[in-house]
Amino acid sequence: MSADEVLTVRGDAELVARAGHLFAGAQHEFVCVARDLDTWSQPAARQAIANRMPPAGETGFTVSKLLSPAALAGEAARLRLREVMAKGARVRISSTRLPHETIIIDRRVMILAGRDTPGLREYTVTTSPALVGGVYALFRAVWETGTDLAAYFSGEMPHLDADSLAVLRALGAGHTDETASRQLGLSLRTYRRRVAELMAKLEADSRFQAGLRAGELGLTG
Amino acid sequence: MSADEVLTVRGDAELVARAGHLFAGAQHEFVCVARDLDTWSQPAARQAIANRMPPAGETGFTVSKLLSPAALAGEAARLRLREVMAKGARVRISSTRLPHETIIIDRRVMILAGRDTPGLREYTVTTSPALVGGVYALFRAVWETGTDLAAYFSGEMPHLDADSLAVLRALGAGHTDETASRQLGLSLRTYRRRVAELMAKLEADSRFQAGLRAGELGLTG
DNA sequence: CGGACGATGGCAGCTTGCTGCCACCACGTT
DNA sequence: AACGTGGTGGCAGCAAGCTGCCATCGTCCG
Structure with missing residues (x-):
């Protein structure tokens, strides 16, 4: 038995400091489950991380984002979505609520964010294969049932009054x-x-x- | 920062010994994600655990089982399913594969099983709220999209030639x-x-x- | 005011869908 | 051979759905 491979940090700054290298080390896949594109962290932290990531769409590097319908609310949010998609990310919408943000990198590292609370937010970084594998399987299951946003925009999901x-x-x-x-x-x-x-x-x-x-x-x- | 609340055990026996009390302590909810009703552990271990659990259907105690379509293959498997449902468990089928068995108890404890490998199987027991909460949210998302098995049987899902x-x-x-x-x-x-x-x-x-x-x-x- | 425009609704005629009735055929039973 | 049974198909008639045409009405400009 062992008790390791799990790390809990508080606040964006500490997350970047302690886990930033994990983002930079992404090789194949970057998975992100969240309510929308904004909530998972402060803009500054997000930017710092984005800069360290390999560009999406590169050979064999895929970025998948699974979001709630809330991500479609508002014109600004839609614009952000289009930008993300233009960079090569695959985006899907799940009809269920996704309160806990989740990130999985290369199917080896997983970062889960606690609920959005006042004060410093808590993040859990995990590398346990069983944990990451299990969550990844669940992610796949939700991903499969989500509607693809590329189809949503291009295939022009009917805007119904x-x-x-x-x-x-x-x-x-x-x-x-x-x-x-x-x-x-x-x-x-x-x-x-x-x-x-x-x-x-x-x-x-x-x-x-x-x-x-x-x-x-x-x-x- | 902290590194705790995660425990990895090898083999059914150790799991029962170290985490059996968690099953017995279940108060409200028992969630089980698996490929079918058989794979998650040896019959002996399962029995030992089942005996420690409060009976399903009791006031405020719900048992949810999310399975792959493989759980419907074969007459024996169907019979087992009916038994489980007769005991008050809610069963749903997700069309995607669920290779990693997952158990969530009272939304506080989570047990993930590694892939089915020769030798002793590895289990990961977690109580970290962020981890459990995140996985639970994903589970809910899959659960919502699954087809209810009660409806499948009683509501007579049309058997189409x-x-x-x-x-x-x-x-x-x-x-x-x-x-x-x-x-x-x-x-x-x-x-x-x-x-x-x-x-x-x-x-x-x-x-x-x-x-x-x-x-x-x-x-x- | 007058006209353009869009949404509505009536009418008519057509196509499509729905079903009861009966005849036919294939098959197995008595 | 005679019979029942179940699946099939034609026919007819009705119900439902579809659409072009035109009249009407309110609204928004010029």
């Missing part, structure tokens, strides 16, 4: 057009117009396909 | 009934019969809803 969403819900409830239109206070004609628009946005040729797509894109609630 | 699956694919491709029926070498009438049967199985009132359900149940491929 509350209106279209209501139509979607009516469709999902299985009502006939007549029932649904009355329920929404629309004429049959307009309701169908809305459905047609929705299907166009989803690039669906049939209502079945539209349902499928809607599910894929996580518009079911 | 290859035939119905072909219909499903045709529908998903967005073809009209006429095109699809010709493609499958069926008459229009029969094709539509198949679609109707499919919708009955999915308990869908409209094709849109059927598409939604099909997506939910992961029948998209």
